[in-house]
Amino acid sequence: MDTICNIERRKPKAPELILDLLMANGAPLSSFALCRAGVIMDINEATVRVALNRLCEQGKIGQPARGVYAISVAPRPLFRDVDTWRSKERSMTAWNGDWVAVHDTLVQRSDKTAWRRHCLALALRGFAEFEPGLQLRPDNLEGGIAALRARLAELGLSPQATLFRLTGLDEARQARVKGLWKVDALHRQYTAMAAALDAHAEVLGQEDTTGALRESLLLGREAIGLLVRDPLLPPELMAPQARQTLMAAAIRYQDEARRHWRNWISGIDLPR
Numbered sequence: 001m002d003t004i005c006n007i008e009r010r011k012p013k014a015p016e017l018i019l020d021l022l023m024a025n026g027a028p029l030s031s032f033a034l035c036r037a038g039v040i041m042d043i044n045e046a047t048v049r050v051a052l053n054r055l056c057e058q059g060k061i062g063q064p065a066r067g068v069y070a071i072s073v074a075p076r077p078l079f080r081d082v083d084t085w086r087s088k089e090r091s092m093t094a095w096n097g098d099w100v101a102v103h104d105t106l107v108q109r110s111d112k113t114a115w116r117r118h119c120l121a122l123a124l125r126g127f128a129e130f131e132p133g134l135q136l137r138p139d140n141l142e143g144g145i146a147a148l149r150a151r152l153a154e155l156g157l158s159p160q161a162t163l164f165r166l167t168g169l170d171e172a173r174q175a176r177v178k179g180l181w182k183v184d185a186l187h188r189q190y191t192a193m194a195a196a197l198d199a200h201a202e203v204l205g206q207e208d209t210t211g212a213l214r215e216s217l218l219l220g221r222e223a224i225g226l227l228v229r230d231p232l233l234p235p236e237l238m239a240p241q242a243r244q245t246l247m248a249a250a251i252r253y254q255d256e257a258r259r260h261w262r263n264w265i266s267g268i269d270l271p272r
Helices: 012-027 031-040 045-057 077-084 084-091 114-125 144-155 171-178 182-206 208-226 241-266
Strands: 003-004 007-009 063-064 068-071 097-105 128-131 134-138 162-166
Touching: 012 031, 012 045, 012 063, 012 068, 012 077, 012 208, 012 241, 031 045, 031 068, 031 208, 045 063, 045 068, 068 162, 077 084, 077 114, 077 144, 077 208, 084 208, 084 241, 097 144, 114 144, 144 162, 144 241, 182 208
Parallel strands: none
Antiparallel strands: 003 007, 063 068, 097 134, 097 162, 128 134
16 A cells, blocks of 8 residues: 555556556557556556456456557446546536435345446445435436436446435425535545645655656546546535645646656657
8 A cells, every 4th residue: 555645556567557547648659558557657567467467357458559558449438437536527417306216135146257347337326325225315316317317327326226316305304314525524635635636746846756656647547537426415514615626636636647658658668
């Protein structure tokens, strides 16, 4: 576990590193460059090459040319969520006080992989458990119930789950639902992360080293992870300023980090 600007960061595994770099670069990368990047992240070449083969077999990446890799032409739903974090806030609409509910008592827990995908789909769309088997979020996303149902299904929501609009809660239950999200903790996380990004951006501008590259990837992926999982609560439940401040800081930081990574990649002499 790395600590950068007082933020603890987990080192990515080889597949995560490869996908992060390909998505951030926006263009194919050679196996040589990816292996060199692995060294920066303390991942050996053999491990990177095994991960490249497995990602190809899984259809997550492809080879447009020999020894060159790119994100699959038909990206998976989760990739789209990660890749579109900058525009995520635009999917919010005005909230009228209604809720979207997912009832998942009938979903089998025995298939651990399917259950993890089901839970991840709910987490990525900001659902919180109100009662056992009942997950709720505000009905404030663009496209309403129909669009959310389709997106959740793409992300892995179990077909045994039932999604519906919930209205007419009494005053006590309405108050309980509004308290499901730990907005104070989110505010503190977002504020601390935005400050860390701005502080490290100054270091990044002064140090064009592999150490700075490593730190930029670790810190940047944590910031983007926070934004990808942001529940997009309406202002009636959470003031938007902390999220907007983090979004602006993350965009500035990623732009700067991308520039440094691309400069490093372009400076690599490919073996002949």
